[in-house]
Amino acid sequence: MKIEFPKDFWWGAATSGPQSEGRFNKQHANVFDHWYEIEPEAFYDQVGPDTASNFYNSYKQDIAMMKEIGLNSFRTSIQWSRLIDDLEEGTVNEDAVRFYNAVIDECLAQGIRPVMNLLHFDLPVELQEKHGGWESKHVVELFAKFASQCFHLFGDRVTDWFTFNEPLVIVDGAYLYQFHYPNIVDGKKAVQVAYNITLASAKAIAAYREINTNPDGRIGIVLNLTPSYPATNSPEDLAAAHFANLWMNDLFLGASTKGQFPQELVSILEKDGVLWESTDDEMRLIETNTIDVLGVNFYHPNRVKQPSISSNSLAVDWMPTKYFDDYEMPGRRMNVDKGWEIYPKALHDIALNIRDNYDNIPWFVSENGMGVSREERYLNEEGVIEDDYRIQFIQEHLYWVAKGIEEGSNCFGYHLWTPIDCWSWKNAYRNRYGFISNNIHTQVKTIKKSGHWFKKVAEENQFDM
Numbered sequence: 001m002k003i004e005f006p007k008d009f010w011w012g013a014a015t016s017g018p019q020s021e022g023r024f025n026k027q028h029a030n031v032f033d034h035w036y037e038i039e040p041e042a043f044y045d046q047v048g049p050d051t052a053s054n055f056y057n058s059y060k061q062d063i064a065m066m067k068e069i070g071l072n073s074f075r076t077s078i079q080w081s082r083l084i085d086d087l088e089e090g091t092v093n094e095d096a097v098r099f100y101n102a103v104i105d106e107c108l109a110q111g112i113r114p115v116m117n118l119l120h121f122d123l124p125v126e127l128q129e130k131h132g133g134w135e136s137k138h139v140v141e142l143f144a145k146f147a148s149q150c151f152h153l154f155g156d157r158v159t160d161w162f163t164f165n166e167p168l169v170i171v172d173g174a175y176l177y178q179f180h181y182p183n184i185v186d187g188k189k190a191v192q193v194a195y196n197i198t199l200a201s202a203k204a205i206a207a208y209r210e211i212n213t214n215p216d217g218r219i220g221i222v223l224n225l226t227p228s229y230p231a232t233n234s235p236e237d238l239a240a241a242h243f244a245n246l247w248m249n250d251l252f253l254g255a256s257t258k259g260q261f262p263q264e265l266v267s268i269l270e271k272d273g274v275l276w277e278s279t280d281d282e283m284r285l286i287e288t289n290t291i292d293v294l295g296v297n298f299y300h301p302n303r304v305k306q307p308s309i310s311s312n313s314l315a316v317d318w319m320p321t322k323y324f325d326d327y328e329m330p331g332r333r334m335n336v337d338k339g340w341e342i343y344p345k346a347l348h349d350i351a352l353n354i355r356d357n358y359d360n361i362p363w364f365v366s367e368n369g370m371g372v373s374r375e376e377r378y379l380n381e382e383g384v385i386e387d388d389y390r391i392q393f394i395q396e397h398l399y400w401v402a403k404g405i406e407e408g409s410n411c412f413g414y415h416l417w418t419p420i421d422c423w424s425w426k427n428a429y430r431n432r433y434g435f436i437s438n439n440i441h442t443q444v445k446t447i448k449k450s451g452h453w454f455k456k457v458a459e460e461n462q463f464d465m
């Protein structure tokens with residue numbers, strides 16, 4: 001079976017500044033740099049973000065390798081903690097400007113579209129400690145300042161901008177489930193942070209619309225969409241899945257594409273006494289500064305059932321899990337190394353949801369990937385990792401993307417997480433995701449079988465399955 005894609009499809013891969021560059025020559029620590037400094041044992045093998053995959057020093061060779069495997073687009077992020085010297089004033093660091101200019105120019109010289117994101121979990125830690133991070137509307141203003149600097153400095157060449165990567169993960173990780181610094185558990189703060197990030201994104205978009213003069217320029221947000229499927233068709237499980245979808249998907253989708261938070265969710269948060277504090281002016285700003293384009297990160301679906309504990313027992317603090325529990329569906333197909341279910345058809349559900357409920361906004365798969373540990377198990381005699389499991393994973397996901405497009409979905413690209421094995425937050429280098437392997441001791445990088453396979457797909461704009 002031939003799986004074909006539209007002309008000019010983006011064949012790319014994604015990373016982020018904090019996961020690839022390393023700390024070399026950086027002005028400030030971000031929240032993860034700081035967490036590693038104070039608690040290295042929280043990170044797999046105690047490996048921190050200091051060196052990451054050395055992109056700061058090896059960006060030329062890395063981009064050349066991306067070219068070699070046929071990528072026509074590459075998403076990374078500009079680190080706030082690198083670019084800005086004085087976080088209050090928003091003054092820039094000239095070395096950082098030179099570095100990001102060089103990266104962008106190198107991509108363009110190699111025929112690779114640079115796709116730039118502004119916040120990939122990496123808030124400068126000073127802003128967390130001094131102002132309470134995303135709990136603070138002052139930090140929202142500082143983010144808009146940082147974003148404006150990026151648009152002024154790089155907007156002549158970068159046409160595709162994204163404000164945030166996975167805002168829900170900041171809310172979940174830093175304010176509910178303790179997997180991002182500062183590891184607070186506070187439902188009310190979590191809800192305020194969700195709102196403040198939405199506001200920060202809208203402010204950055206407003207700044208972009210004022211500053212941008214590039215006719216091809218557009219701006220969006222990257223959301224991790226996790227369709228939530230009910231365990232059974234009982235009214236209780238259906239209600240659980242309905243709430244999970246409202247919280248995990250519709251909240252940020254509604255606010256960023258329509259400028260409106262889902263009313264049903266707002267009413268629930270209000271009834272529960274945790275609704276965010278907002279002003280009419282802020283709401284107007286969110287309403288009038290919606291995105292042009294959407295990035296969708298998809299790794300796994302969400303299976304839920306009705307919550308087993310009574311909501312009263314959670315009255316001390318609010319948690320979204322007041323309304324649903326995770327459901328371990330028997331027989332589900334798993335990536336055991338990472339502990340995530342593999343369910344490629346969810347991408348088709350996402351495509352049709354965007355088509356039918358979110359104005360069929362142009363979107364692309366901004367991350368999708370399979371993290372596997374100890375990949376040296378699959379080395380062949382020529383020293384190439386034979387990652388057939390990754391090829392199959394990509395094929396199956398692309399199959400459902402192509403089907404969505406055939407049915408009218410406006411999807412224009414696919415980015416694998418990640419081009420070159422990079423550092424992954426708490427998991428450090430436990431799971432490898434790249435088309436290209438990276439020996440973290442020698443920094444030797446080698447194209448995997450999937451990289452060679454992807455080159456052909458990108459060249460032919462199709463593949464056989």
Ligand code: BGP
Nearest residue numbers: 016165166371417424425427431
């Ligand atoms: C996404 C993040 C990426 C990357 C990826 C892989 O949520 O946007 O930054 O880390 O997940 O997940 P992990 O690092 O947990 O293996």
